[in-house]
Amino acid sequence: MTTEVKSQRTSMNMTWLVAAVVLVVIGAIAWIVQLSQGMSVLGVGQIVVWGMYIAAFFTLVGLASGLLILAVLADLKVIPGLWAFQRNLLIGALASYVAGGFMILMDIGRPLRVLNMLFDAQFKSPFVWDFFSLALGVIVTIVYLLVAPKGKWLPVIAGIVAGLVVIFEGWILSMSAGSPLWSGGMMPAIFLVEGLLLALAVTFIANPEPITSDWLRRGLLVLLPIILLFNIFEFAAALYAGDVDDLAGTNLVLANPIFWLGIVLGVIVPFVLLIWAGRNRTIEIVAAILIILGVFVAKTVTLVAGQAISFLMGTAVYKPTIVEFAGVIGIVGLAGLLFIVGNCYLPQKKA
Amino acid sequence: MKYGMVIDLRRCIGCNACTVACKQQYGNPPGIFYSHVGITEVGKYPNARQVPLPVLCNHCDNPPCVDVCPTGASQKQSNGMVLIDDDKCIGCRYCMVACPYNVRQFIGSEPKGYYPDKGGLTTYETVAYAQHQVGTVEKCSFCATRVAAGQLPACVLTCVGQARFFGDLDDPNSEVSQLIVKFDAKPLNPEAGTKPNVFYIGL
Numbered sequence: 001m002t003t004e005v006k007s008q009r010t011s012m013n014m015t016w017l018v019a020a021v022v023l024v025v026i027g028a029i030a031w032i033v034q035l036s037q038g039m040s041v042l043g044v045g046q047i048v049v050w051g052m053y054i055a056a057f058f059t060l061v062g063l064a065s066g067l068l069i070l071a072v073l074a075d076l077k078v079i080p081g082l083w084a085f086q087r088n089l090l091i092g093a094l095a096s097y098v099a100g101g102f103m104i105l106m107d108i109g110r111p112l113r114v115l116n117m118l119f120d121a122q123f124k125s126p127f128v129w130d131f132f133s134l135a136l137g138v139i140v141t142i143v144y145l146l147v148a149p150k151g152k153w154l155p156v157i158a159g160i161v162a163g164l165v166v167i168f169e170g171w172i173l174s175m176s177a178g179s180p181l182w183s184g185g186m187m188p189a190i191f192l193v194e195g196l197l198l199a200l201a202v203t204f205i206a207n208p209e210p211i212t213s214d215w216l217r218r219g220l221l222v223l224l225p226i227i228l229l230f231n232i233f234e235f236a237a238a239l240y241a242g243d244v245d246d247l248a249g250t251n252l253v254l255a256n257p258i259f260w261l262g263i264v265l266g267v268i269v270p271f272v273l274l275i276w277a278g279r280n281r282t283i284e285i286v287a288a289i290l291i292i293l294g295v296f297v298a299k300t301v302t303l304v305a306g307q308a309i310s311f312l313m314g315t316a317v318y319k320p321t322i323v324e325f326a327g328v329i330g331i332v333g334l335a336g337l338l339f340i341v342g343n344c345y346l347p348q349k350k351a
Numbered sequence: 352m353k354y355g356m357v358i359d360l361r362r363c364i365g366c367n368a369c370t371v372a373c374k375q376q377y378g379n380p381p382g383i384f385y386s387h388v389g390i391t392e393v394g395k396y397p398n399a400r401q402v403p404l405p406v407l408c409n410h411c412d413n414p415p416c417v418d419v420c421p422t423g424a425s426q427k428q429s430n431g432m433v434l435i436d437d438d439k440c441i442g443c444r445y446c447m448v449a450c451p452y453n454v455r456q457f458i459g460s461e462p463k464g465y466y467p468d469k470g471g472l473t474t475y476e477t478v479a480y481a482q483h484q485v486g487t488v489e490k491c492s493f494c495a496t497r498v499a500a501g502q503l504p505a506c507v508l509t510c511v512g513q514a515r516f517f518g519d520l521d522d523p524n525s526e527v528s529q530l531i532v533k534f535d536a537k538p539l540n541p542e543a544g545t546k547p548n549v550f551y552i553g554l
Contacts, residue, residue, distance in 0.1 A: 038460020038485060046382065046456055049444040109442020109459065109486025116422040116441055127421040127445050176449045177415035177543055311453045311540065312389030312406060 013340060020337035027330005030323045031106055039109060041323045047316035048307045053107040055300035056328045057100050058169055059198065060335060061134065062191055062295070064096030066199025068141055068162035072155040081212035085203065087145070091346060092202065093162075094141045095338035097134060103331045126175050130168040137165045145346060166195045179306035181249030186234045193227045194295045201288040207281070217274055217284075220291065224271045228263070231298075245309070252305040252315065259301045266294010353412075353431035354493055355520035355548035356507070357530045358405055362514035365390070365403025369506035369515065373407075376494065376505040378479020380462030385454070385491040386506055405515075407506070408433060408454045408491035409538065409547030416446035416455065424488075431520070431548060432493050440487040447488060451543035455490045458483050493517070520548060 034041055044051045071089040074082035082089075105111045121128045140161045144154055170188030173179070197220065204216045238250040253259050270287035277283035304318045365388050373379070373386040386407040393402055410433045417425045417433060424439035425446050447455040462480045464472040472480065483489065494504035498517075502508070507515040518527040527550075530536060536550035 039457075040460040042459075044459075046447075047453060049447045049457060104443075107443075109444075109457065109488075110440070113422075113439075113441040113486075116424075116439055120422040120424075120439055122421055122423040125419050125421040125445070127419060127443060131421065172445070176419065176445075177545060178447075178449045178451050178453075307448060311451065312391065312404060313453060 013344075016336065017340050020333045020340060023329050023333020024337055025330075026326050027328075027333060030326035030330055033323055034106070034327070035111075041321060043318050043320045043324055045316065045318075047310045047313065048304055048318040050107075050303055050307065051318055052300060052320045052324045052328055053103055055296060055303050056331060057103040057107070058191065058299050058303075059194075059296045060096045060100035060103060060331070061169060062166055062195030063198040063202060064093045064100060064141075064195075065137065065162040065166045066195035066197070067093035067096065067202070068137065068144075068158055069196065070199050070203060071144065072159040072162070075149070075155045076152065079212060079215045081209040082203075082215070084209070085206065085212070087348070088206065088343065089199075089203065090141055090145045091342040092339055094138065094145065095335045095342060097138045097141065098338055099331050099335035101134065101138075102334060103328075106327050106331070126168060126171045130165070130172055133161065133165045133168050137161050163192065166191045173303070173306065176306075179249065180243060180246040181238075181253070181302070181306040181309075184234050184237060184246075186230055190227065190230050190234070193223055193230060194299070197223050197227060197291055198295055201291040204288045205285055213284075220288075221271065221274055224267050224291070228267050231263075248309045249305050252308055253301055256301055256305065258297060262294050262297035262301065265290050266297060267291075270294070352429070352519055353521045353548065354410065354498065354517070355431065355527055355550065356407075356493070356504075357516040357527045357536055357550045357552060359512075359514045359516070359530075359534075360402065360404065360551055360553035362512040363388075363403050363405060364512050366511050368509050368511050369405055372505040372509035373491070376497075377489075378476070378482060379456075380458070380476075380480060380483065381465055383456045383458065383483075383489070385456065385489065404539075404551075405506075406452060406454060406539070407549065408493075409452060409545065409549045410493060411548065412546035413544060415449040415451070415543075415545060419445045419449045421445065428495075432495055433490075434492055434495060435488060435490065437484045437487050437489075440484075442486040442488065444488060451540055451545060452547075455488050457488050458485050461485055 042051065067089045070082065071086050071093065073079050074086040074089060077083065105114060108114065117128065117131050140158050144158050149155060167188040170191035173182040174185060174187035176182060200216050200219045200223065204213065204220065235250050235254065238246040270290045273283050273287040277287065308316045308318065310316055367388050370384060370387050374384065377385065379385065386405065389404045389406050391402050391404050392399055394400055410431055414427055414433050417427050421443060422439045422441055424436045425433060426436065427433050442457070444457055447457060462483065464476045466473065497504060504517055507517045516527050516530055518525040520528055522528060530552065531550050534552040536552045537554045538547035538550055
């Protein structure tokens with residue numbers, strides 16, 4: 001019996017491992033194509049300069065920070081039964097942070113010059129705050145993984161760092177003078193809620209104990225209306241105030257069917273499914289996957305719409321290319337691969 | 352010393368000679384424009400008309416591109432010019448996102464040239480494109496090297512309608528300062544709060 005269970009686990013891990021490696025290979029090919037032919041193989045241009053890669057970066061880092069916050073809540077025994085999952089949460093956070101970092105490497109024009117961020121860092125830039133908070137997030141997660149904290153200092157620090165990483169990412173957008181759409185001030189709050197939604201959805205898919213699942217479901221049911229409300233606050237303010245530039249970006253978002261598809265399929269449908277589906281595991285997984293995709297779509301649409309209204313040059317169009325899709329798929333695979341490898345080889349905590 | 356520019360829209364005929372002179376000066380590849388002429392519409396039908404509006408880097412006093420640059424590649428000089436150090440630029444394009452005027456350009460790939468069906472780059476393109484670093488952001492420098500050599504920026508020199516004026520905004524007796532006062536010249540999009548140093552007469 002024991003042997004059978006063990007062999008099932010091994011074949012499951014091998015399936016996921018092979019799947020992750022395949023995705024990574026797809027992403028690697030995309031990056032090689034991009035490096036050899038330049039960034040003209042991407043859908044970004046001179047007006048919309050941040051596309052799917054940056055949306056995926058925000059999504060992955062949001063997920064990582066959300067998982068780190070959940071690990072802290074597990075440590076503080078806020079969510080019953082989540083403690084058994086804490087190591088997985090931390091490994092997931094680490095894998096997502098690192099994969100998010102790779103996403104940025106793929107997006108910047110001169111990947112090797114990222115070292116300039118170390119030697120010539122300009123601390124006025126929110127990008128630098130994000131870079132260093134992300135590095136700090138990785139370090140704190142590793143320490144948290146390897147050391148069993150005595151007292152609450154490490155969980156508290158980890159929670160603060162995780163929150164800061166997401167808030168800085170929101171500030172990257174909201175502090176940009178170039179886009180009135182992002183500058184409402186809600187962006188960090190939206191990023192924080194989206195990060196928690198992602199983490200709850202991913203953990204929910206991992207199928208913890210029923211009592212933990214109930215808490216995660218409740219968390220999702222609370223956060224889904226909150227994210228909807230935050231978006232309504234943001235857009236309602238723009239529509240009511242009628243600032244010309246802000247209104248242009250807001251109208252662009254609201255006129256985009258993909259945005260509404262994201263709201264319906266990523267927020268409303270999962271909410272209904274989670275309430276009415278009972279304990280049907282398949283429906284629960286579908287709802288959680290829809291939430292993850294919904295967050296990614298919302299980030300992409302908001303990111304693109306904030307840039308698309310150009311100064312005296314009309315509205316720019318952004319269409320992601322197959323290379324971009326492949327690059328994002330590869331990075332998702334990398335996160336999965338790092339999780340699987342980390343789960344196998346990272347040592348257990350030492351007291 | 353603070354360099355600035357005044358553009359007299361009453362004299363601008365929208366011929367794009369400035370656009371071409373700039374491209375020629377820097378050998379910019381297809382799709383890369385440090386300076387261009389936008390079109391705005393004024394009035395209402397049946398009295399509506401199009402007005403050409405030349406746009407370039409405003410070399411702002413409060414440049415958001417400089418603030419957000421993670422490596423200090425974008426810098427405000429003591430003479431007012433906002434310049435980019437190619438060697439420091441990592442190509443993150445945050446400056447492009449932050450610029451309210453969309454005047455920064457990204458060199459994303461090896462330039463293809465204007466005549467790809469005639470066997471690659473021309474001799475001029477080969478020489479000119481070597482000055483551009485792939486994966487970096489570029490923009491109007493107010494022709495810093497020309498100005499240092501005592502010359503006018505290429506767009507000012509070539510302007511057919513003599514609509515462009517360049518000089519020291521800190522000097523109240525300079526031509527640009529006098530024009531701003533005399534004709535109540537205004538910057539573009541002042542609500543962005545960047546304190547631009549390109550002013551327009553007749554805006």
